[in-house]
Amino acid sequence: MNKTTDAAFRETVARHGDRPFLCVPSDPARGYHQDGYEIDYANAAGAVDELIARYRDAGYGHGHRVAVALENRPEHCLHKLALNALGISCVPINPDYRPAEIAYLLDHCEADLILHLDSNADSLRAAMSEISRDVPMIEASKFADGPPAAKRPAPIAGPVTPQSEASLLYTSGTTGRPKGCILSHQYELMSGAWYADLGGLMALEPGAERVYNPLPLYHVNSGILSFFGMLLTGGCQIQPDRFHPRSWWRQVCETEATLVHYLGVVAPMLLNQPPNDLERAHSVRVGFGAGVEPGLHVLFEERFGFPLVEVWGMTEMVRVLADNHEPRQRGSHAMGRPQVGLEVRVVDDNDQEVPPDTVGEMTLRYSEETPRFGAFSGYLKDDPATEEAWRGGWLHTGDSVRQAADGMLYFVDRKKHIIRRSGENIAAAEVEATLQAHDGVAQVAVLATPDGTREEEVFACVVAVNESDRTETFARELFDLCFERLAYFKAPGWLTFVDDLPKTGSQKIQKHRIFGADGDPRDAAGVFDFRKLKRRR
Incomplete structure (x- = not known):
């Protein structure tokens, strides 16, 4: 794949111009495209060309970075293609980030512009108040009038190449602060081509596939892997706002999806829904994902009538491993060769x-x-x-x-030390640093505990400065501290107070000894359960 994403897009437009490219299922309760949305490759190319002209006229070019806060809207994909065509990097912002987290991202990547929705303007302004740079902002609905002029010339002279930065995705690091993964045009196209060429149960028919992916566009799975897999083969990416178990089958049937993406949380939530006629009226040939519980793998396939192909990937290398050839090793955590x-x-x-x-x-x-x-x-x-x-x-x-x-x-x-909750990677160190900042906390250790629905949950073990503070009131105060400063999913779902934390001779905390090899932290005395408070705001 020795080409740019724009070159690849134009080739597909020439071959599959009248084929659908992006789709959004209908949803009257959603704040956009309530009646659904679909755009073909030719019209998408026209929309991308208009965006390119606006960015170019405002002085944006090769080497600039634009922070994009458009959630899971299809406009994110169109802007990404336009940005990449000019050599501009797309830096997605997780909509669940708190202002302090957004501030770090904007400052660290030295964003040249923020493209956002009206609904997240206040959070972005609050983030900017925490950094020394004033980053220009443009609301997506007003983009036709053009973005603010670039504050600096394009940093890189010369044409866009396959090695040019296409995206900068922030992923949780074990040291606390997220790391910015630089993804080139070549990386993104090779990832999409790998997906398209997996074969076996994942064999794709050019110009005919429709992949329903409810995962976030600000993650590599939907924003890169399936997106470019569809783009390179003339397929259609179906992008709901997020996973909704009650409307899943209606949307999958309505949009005529042939593939679906999932995380481990999807299987139990769909299996817990009452049976309905739509769960067998779909056109799905295969599910693609990771983390299905071994005991649910066969149950899911037998009830809903299609195979779940378990895979492995990461932001740094998303040319996935996949158990996509029969006979598969169902219920074993097998992930390919x-x-x-x-x-x-x-x-x-x-x-x-x-x-x-x-x-x-x-x-x-x-x-x-x-x-x-x-x-x-x-x-x-x-x-x-x-x-x-x-x-x-x-x-x-x-x-x-x-x-x-x-x-x-x-x-x-x-x-x-990463906690995997509903598809989000949470660095234990980041939650520990937030809790440790409280004057009433002497020491803290954060670990993962199993969760039947979300795979894992955040569990905090706190040594209080004052023994009298080992109360539910103080525990709630610590939860609120995390909930205010971090994305909601990072706050402790469970919290307990302990007398001390086991350490090595060099004073490193030995998390595996807190509850023992076979101990379940949730069974310990005095554990506070805050899971019901962990909701998007």
């Missing part, structure tokens, strides 16, 4: 390869000659972290797996 262009090595803590069926960390590369080909370009302003991730010429994923003698890989656990 290495392929040409995606070599895998399972290693111990000393980066030594382990024998088959031994748990170790999964590391990846393209090949020995070009290990980083098609992967992310690096972490913005953090070369040491980039080199650490690539130590020894292999990308360290932080995920523990085991590999059978036949090459099949099975997911075991996350090696990093």
Whole structure:
């Protein structure tokens, strides 16, 4: 894929101009496109050309970065294509971020412009009050009048290339602050081509597929993987605002989806819905996702009539592994075998390869000659972290797996201190830092605890400065602190007070010893349950 995203888009427009490109299901309760929306490739190209003209006329060009806060609206995709055509990087903003989190993103990426909805203007202004830079803003509904003029010339001279930055996606890091993953045009197109060429149960028919993806456009799954998979094959991306279990089958049937994307949370929530006629009236051939509970895998397929293909991917390398060929290893956490262009090595803590069926960390590369080909370009302003991730010429994923003698890989656990809740990666260190900032907190450790619906939940263990503060009132005060400063999903769903935290001789907290190897934190005495308070605002 030695081309730019704009070149790839124009080629598809020439081949599939009259085919649908983007679709939004109808939803009377949604604040936009209540009656649904669909645009074909030819009309999308016209809309993109108009956006390109507005950006160019305002002085934006190669090397600029635009922070995009359009949630899951199809306009996000059109603006991304326009930005990339000019060599501008698209920096999506998670709509659940609090002002302090947005401020860090804007400051760290040195955004040149913010494209936003009217509904998130106040949060963005509050974020700007926390940084020293004044970033121009333009509301999407007023973009036809043109954005504010760029405050600096385009930083990069020369044409846009496959190596130019196309997106900057922020992903949770184990040290607390999110890291900015630089994704090139080549990365995005190679990811889409890999998706399109998976074959087996994921074989795509050019110009005919319609993928229903309820995941966020500000994540790599929907915003890059399926989006470019559809763009390269003349398919249509169906983009609801988010996952809604009650309207799932109506929307899937109404939009004639042939593929659906899912996370582990989707299966139990759909299985818990009462049976209805639509759940077997769909056109879905296959589901594509990760994290389905082993005991639900077969149940889901038998009730709803299509296979769930379990996959593995990460922002740094989203050319996915997939268990997409029969016979599949259903209910086993199997996630596919290495392929040409995606070599895998399972290693111990000393980066030594382990024998088959031994748990170790999964590391990846393209090949020995070009290990980083098609992967992310690096972490913005953090070369040491980039080199650490690539130590020894292999990308360290932080995920523990085991590999059978036949090459099949099975997911075991996350090696990093990352909590996976409903598809969101939460850095324990970020929540710990927020709690530790309270004067009444002496020490804190945050860990993951199982959750039957959301895969994992945030569990905070707090050592209070004053023993008299070990009350529900103080626990709620700490929850509110996190809820105000962090995205809602990062706040502790569970919180307990402990006398002390076990440590090594070098004073590192040993989280695995707090409740023991077989202990369930939720069963401990004096645990406060705040899960019902964790709601979007």
